[in-house]
Amino acid sequence: MEILGKILGNSARVKIMRLFLLNTKSNFTKKDIVKRSRVGADVASREIRLLASVGFIKKHNIVWSFNPLFKYAKEFDKLLISSDTIDRKSIADSFKKVGKVKLLLVSGIFIKNKDTRVDLLIVGDKMKRSKIEEEMRKLEAEIGTELSYAIFDTKEFIYRLDMYDKLVRDILDFPHEVILQAKELSTQTLKKA
Numbered sequence: 610m611e612i613l614g615k616i617l618g619n620s621a622r623v624k625i626m627r628l629f630l631l632n633t634k635s636n637f638t639k640k641d642i643v644k645r646s647r648v649g650a651d652v653a654s655r656e657i658r659l660l661a662s663v664g665f666i667k668k669h670n671i672v673w674s675f676n677p678l679f680k681y682a683k684e685f686d687k688l689l690i691s692s693d694t695i696d697r698k699s700i701a702d703s704f705k706k707v708g709k710v711k712l713l714l715v716s717g718i719f720i721k722n723k724d725t726r727v728d729l730l731i732v733g734d735k736m737k738r739s740k741i742e743e744e745m746r747k748l749e750a751e752i753g754t755e756l757s758y759a760i761f762d763t764k765e766f767i768y769r770l771d772m773y774d775k776l777v778r779d780i781l782d783f784p785h786e787v788i789l790q791a792k793e794l795s796t797q798t799l800k801k802a
Contacts, residue, residue, distance in 0.1 A: 627753025
């Protein structure tokens with residue numbers, strides 16, 4: 610019980626734990642951990658020390674990796690990865706600032722399906738790619754892994770939809786969840802193409 614009491618405590622710790630749980634076969638330097646988790650270097654150092662002290666991660670030379678022998682690995686995977694921990698409304702709110710978003714769809718990691726081509730589809734007009742990329746980095750830090758995403762302006766998306774574009778069909782024909790949808794991109798429009 611002492612280990613569990615030490616581990617959960619702040620959002621930086623959760624971000625770092627997710628990073629290791631979603632990348633169990635990867636090694637990270639402290640600089641990688643700071644960059645991918647978007648936490649300060651001092652905070653990362655403190656959390657790394659704590660996670661190493663309870664056996665969650667282990668050090669090899671200058672890199673850190675997940676310790677597959679960690680006693681509570683399955684429980685933390687269920688708690689931090691398998692459970693639905695990302696609020697759909699906050700995702701929608703964060704992408705409303707990037708332009709006139711007409712369709713926001715999640716798949717892949719958001720619905721616990723590893724067999725999808727993208728995790729997030731964004732369709733809209735007058736969207737700022739730099740703002741989208743910034744929001745994606747924030748989301749990746751929150752989740753703990755890189756996300757694959759596709760961005761289309763509305764006309765291009767409808768054209769690809771009408772042409773039975775493989776990427777668009779792969780997204781729409783497989784499990785996904787629509788978070789935001791404008792009237793002009795109704796469910797019937799998406800299904801009939």
